Amino acid sequence: MNIRGAVALITGAGRGFGRAFAERLLEKNCKVVICEIDSTTGSKTANELNNLYGDGSAMFIRCDVTKSADIDNALKKTLETYKKLNILVNNAGYLTETNWMKTLDVNLKAVINFSKKALPILKQQDEQTAIVNISSAGGLFPMSENPVYSASKYGVVGYSRSIADSIDSDKMKVLCLCPSFADSEGFLKELKASENYKTIKKDVESLGVLKVSTVADVFLKALEAQNNNGAVIYINPFEISYKFPHKLKNSKL
Ligand SMILES: NC(=O)c1ccc[n+]([C@@H]2O[C@H](COP(=O)([O-])OP(=O)(O)OC[C@H]3O[C@@H](n4cnc5c(N)ncnc54)[C@H](O)[C@@H]3O)[C@@H](O)[C@H]2O)c1
Numbered sequence: 001m002n003i004r005g006a007v008a009l010i011t012g013a014g015r016g017f018g019r020a021f022a023e024r025l026l027e028k029n030c031k032v033v034i035c036e037i038d039s040t041t042g043s044k045t046a047n048e049l050n051n052l053y054g055d056g057s058a059m060f061i062r063c064d065v066t067k068s069a070d071i072d073n074a075l076k077k078t079l080e081t082y083k084k085l086n087i088l089v090n091n092a093g094y095l096t097e098t099n100w101m102k103t104l105d106v107n108l109k110a111v112i113n114f115s116k117k118a119l120p121i122l123k124q125q126d127e128q129t130a131i132v133n134i135s136s137a138g139g140l141f142p143m144s145e146n147p148v149y150s151a152s153k154y155g156v157v158g159y160s161r162s163i164a165d166s167i168d169s170d171k172m173k174v175l176c177l178c179p180s181f182a183d184s185e186g187f188l189k190e191l192k193a194s195e196n197y198k199t200i201k202k203d204v205e206s207l208g209v210l211k212v213s214t215v216a217d218v219f220l221k222a223l224e225a226q227n228n229n230g231a232v233i234y235i236n237p238f239e240i241s242y243k244f245p246h247k248l249k250n251s252k253l
Contacts, residue, residue: 001128001173001223007082009033009074011065011114012092014041016184017134020216021089026053028220030087033078035063037092065092065110066102071117079121086127087223088118090156091134095190100148107152112159119163122172129172130223133160137180140234140243145196153178157232161244164230173229175222178243180236182210208237 008025012018014036022032026049034049036042039062046060061077063070078085094106111133122129138146139153160176167174181188181204188209191197218235222228232243 001130001226003028003030003087003223006030006086006127007033007078007084008087008089009035009078009085009118010089010091011035011063011110012037013089014038014045016186017179017182017212017215017219018089018091019045020212021091021132021219022049022058024216024220025087026057031056031082032058033074033082034058034060035065035074035092036060037062037064065090065114066105068113068117071110071114075117075121084125084127085118085121086125086129087132088114088122088130089132089134090114091132093134093136093187095146095149095187095194097146097148097194097196103148104152107149108155108159111156115159115163123169125171127171131160131163131174132219132223133174133176135160135176135178135232137178137234137236139176140178140232143200145199146194161230161232167229175228175230176232177215177219177222178232178234179210179215180207182212182215184212210235210237 008030010018010022013022013034025032034042034046042060046058049058059081061074063074090111094103096103115131133156135156136153138150139157143150157176160174164174215235218240234241234243
């Protein structure tokens, strides 16, 4: 996909992976919408990015991805301001087993809802478009201590592969990234503070911790690559690999 000049909307982009994805895109002359529930982080990030990449290159929209009206508003404001939408990145995520309904709401239902609302817009564009969904290594392998988080992320993999399979245009693609533990600001801290961390600790220590920048590099490469609609990409400190055959058309599965 040619991403130069594209407009991207990234959920949960106030910090962590989302912010790093925004920076990669801004380096390619894209415009980015920082779609964030936390107004302080969201507006601070958008201001910093505008200072770095030029006024108007980033815009903050306060959005709780679990609220349909907020999604509608984010899409409306993006189109009003930038006149088009090329890339949707469903990145906002949450990790808790205690409030497990919320984990499903943020990590899975919101990804589906945002995609459903954005798909008709993306399909209408004359230019190339993409949806990038951020799952997790927990969407490929079991997480005995975080079964609901894992289920939500398996759901993202399944949903991404299924909508990718329904796309019949060379102009559009759907990608899904599955990183292992990474040194983002919130996620690892939340994991370490979680009730189960004692058990997870050995996995974190044996697998190691990814740099956010490594995941952002893969994100950019995958977006710019050709013919990879449906790709599910596993990223850990030792390996970056496609997890499923991504030529799904006429699949006999
Ligand atoms: N960091 C890791 O180890 C890791 C590994 C695999 C997958 N992931 C996934 O990557 C994604 C990003 O994680 P991160 O590590 O950058 O986390 P993070 O906590 O640093 O950032 C997540 C951002 O999402 C925002 N957010 C949370 N709920 C929201 C909502 N309802 N609406 C809008 N924004 C909301 C938060 O305010 C925060 O700014 C998540 O989906 C996470 O599950 C993270």
